[in-house]
Amino acid sequence: MRAITVRDRDAGVGGLTVTDMPYPRAAENDVIVRVHAAGFTPGELDWPGTWSDRPGRDRTPSIPGHELSGAVVELGYGTTGLTVGQRVFGPTDWARNGSLAEYTAVEARNLAPLAADIDHTVAAHLTTGQTILIHGAAGGVGSIAVQLAREVGARVIGTGRADDRDVALGLGAQIFLDLDADDLQHVGEVDVVFDVIGGDILKRSTELVRPGGTLVTIAMPPTVQPKDGRAIFFVVEPDRARLTDLAQRLRAGRLNPIVGAVRPLSETASAFARHRRTPGKTIIQVADEQGAQHS
Numbered sequence: 001m002r003a004i005t006v007r008d009r010d011a012g013v014g015g016l017t018v019t020d021m022p023y024p025r026a027a028e029n030d031v032i033v034r035v036h037a038a039g040f041t042p043g044e045l046d047w048p049g050t051w052s053d054r055p056g057r058d059r060t061p062s063i064p065g066h067e068l069s070g071a072v073v074e075l076g077y078g079t080t081g082l083t084v085g086q087r088v089f090g091p092t093d094w095a096r097n098g099s100l101a102e103y104t105a106v107e108a109r110n111l112a113p114l115a116a117d118i119d120h121t122v123a124a125h126l127t128t129g130q131t132i133l134i135h136g137a138a139g140g141v142g143s144i145a146v147q148l149a150r151e152v153g154a155r156v157i158g159t160g161r162a163d164d165r166d167v168a169l170g171l172g173a174q175i176f177l178d179l180d181a182d183d184l185q186h187v188g189e190v191d192v193v194f195d196v197i198g199g200d201i202l203k204r205s206t207e208l209v210r211p212g213g214t215l216v217t218i219a220m221p222p223t224v225q226p227k228d229g230r231a232i233f234f235v236v237e238p239d240r241a242r243l244t245d246l247a248q249r250l251r252a253g254r255l256n257p258i259v260g261a262v263r264p265l266s267e268t269a270s271a272f273a274r275h276r277r278t279p280g281k282t283i284i285q286v287a288d289e290q291g292a293q294h295s
Contacts, residue, residue: 026076039067140281
């Protein structure tokens with residue numbers, strides 16, 4: 001099967017290659033998924049799990065990408081809750097081969113059923129009155145956070161680049177700050193900071209959390225704590241019930257995932273390039289659904 005693989009950690013994006021890899025084996029409680037669309041997290045080439053398994057053993061050549069939408073083609077021993085032919089979406093394990101391949105093995109508990117009227121390229125993007133500051137409010141993760149926060153009645157302040165303003169405000173942010181031109185300190189105190197950027201932005205944001213508030217970051221483990229508050233490094237965990245809830249919100253029109261670009265598997269390396277910046281989530285289309293049904 002075709003897959004994107006990496007072998008040399010020092011090679012960076014240049015080391016991403018299209019490779020012929022063996023068809024995956026379904027372990028106990030696994031399913032094999034024919035991948036239609038895959039998402040990835042920028043920077044995952046720097047994660048230890050991309051290069052080694054849980055005991056720390058080298059597992060190269062490894063397949064990156066850990067968000068998928070597709071169809072179940074095989075069940076492992078003891079697998080329940082899903083059936084062959086069923087459309088599904090969800091995350092793969094961080095320390096196993098991922099979704100940038102024609103087929104991948106995934107624990108069944110990681111996946112949720114995908115309704116027939118939800119497009120695979122949208123589903124691959126899915127894996128509460130307080131004031132919340134959301135960095136990267138027009139990005140793949142930040143845009144979802146804005147919508148969920150607004151739905152529960154939070155006052156949302158979004159940040160990003162100047163070109164992101166209309167998208168962020170359109171999603172429900174009441175205030176938008178341009179990180180290149182506006183002073184972050186003008187935000188004042190907030191109950192929650194949600195950070196997807198890290199670095200200096202994360203450090204400066206700790207000063208904005210009011211006593212008893214929380215800073216949540218998915219970018220990096222926080223090295224500083226808000227005064228009289230807490231800082232949390234959040235790593236996504238598979239949760240079928242929450243995935244199903246997101247799918248229901250999408251069908252009801254209460255959630256609008258921003259798909260930034262859809263690229264073929266052969267262009268994965270350029271999609272990973274750090275200089276490339278598009279609003280929303282970049283999706284890798286591995287297979288066309290209609291074509292896959294006849295393969």
